[in-house]
Amino acid sequence: MIWLELFLTFxxxxxxxxxxxxxxxxLIQSEVERHGWLTQAEVVDFIAVSESTPGPLAINMATFIGIRTGGIFGAVCATFGVVLPSFVVILIVAKFYEKFRKxxxxxxxxxxxxxAVIGLIGAAFLSVGMTVFFPNGLKSAVFSNAGLWTSLGIFTAGAVLAFRKVHPxxxxxxxxxxxxxxxxAMEL
Known part of the structure; x- marks a missing residue:
């Protein structure tokens, strides 16, 4: 039953x-690929969609993956699954906050x-970066690809704009x- 599987996975x-x-x-990437719900390229696409829509990334990812694999109820199950642990922990922390505050x-x-958190974020960065910049693996031919150089140019320009006082x-x-x-340029 896909709904239970979505709930338990998330x-x-x-x-x-x-x-x-x-x-x-x-963890999201490894789990959805292991279950065969999405390919690595589709995970990257879902990350882009999740980032461009309002709301937390993990909740958006769970909702999108749930609706794709199990319909509306799949979205509810996946979203509820990813939110439930944090909700329970917050309730427990709120109850005992004063006692354990110091x-x-x-x-x-x-x-x-x-x-550990920094390591997980770094792993996500590398995983998504490898999929976006090197979809066929890291080979010397990659450096002659216009897409890589275009992406690096965009990243460089974005970094320059981010560290200067430029209106959004x-x-x-x-x-x-x-x-x-x-x-x-990539079509050429």
Whole structure:
């Protein structure tokens, strides 16, 4: 039964990842590929869609994957599964917050989780980056591909714009022009 499978899969994802949606990406990717719900390229597409829609990344991913594999009820099951662990933890923390607020053990656990969260976000970055920039693997022919150089140019321009005091509308307009030019360049 796909609905139970969606719920349990996303319950596991929600329960065993800390640090938000980006930290969940490696686990989401491995689970949906293992179940055969999405390919690696489709996961990257779903990340782009999830980022461009309002709401948290993990919830959007769960909803999109759930609706694609199990319809409306699949979306509800996947979304409820990914949200339930955090909801329960927040309820427990709220109940005992005053008692453990100054606990050295709790501080130590939270401090120890930071490197794990950074590692998970780094793994997501590498996984998505490899899929986007090197879909056929890392080969020397990749460096002669216009798409890689166009993407690096867009990234460089975006980094320059991000660290300078530029109005957001200008950033959006310049990004749109670069994206359109990149699309035409890749067709050549």
């Amino acid at each position: 319950l596991k994802i929600g329960a065993f990842t800390f640090g938000g949606g980006y930290a969940m990406l490696p 606990s050295r053990v709790v501080d130590g656990v939270m401090f120890g989780l930071r490197p 509308i200008v950033i959006i307009a310049v990004s749109a022009v670069m994206g359109i030019a990149a699309g035409y």
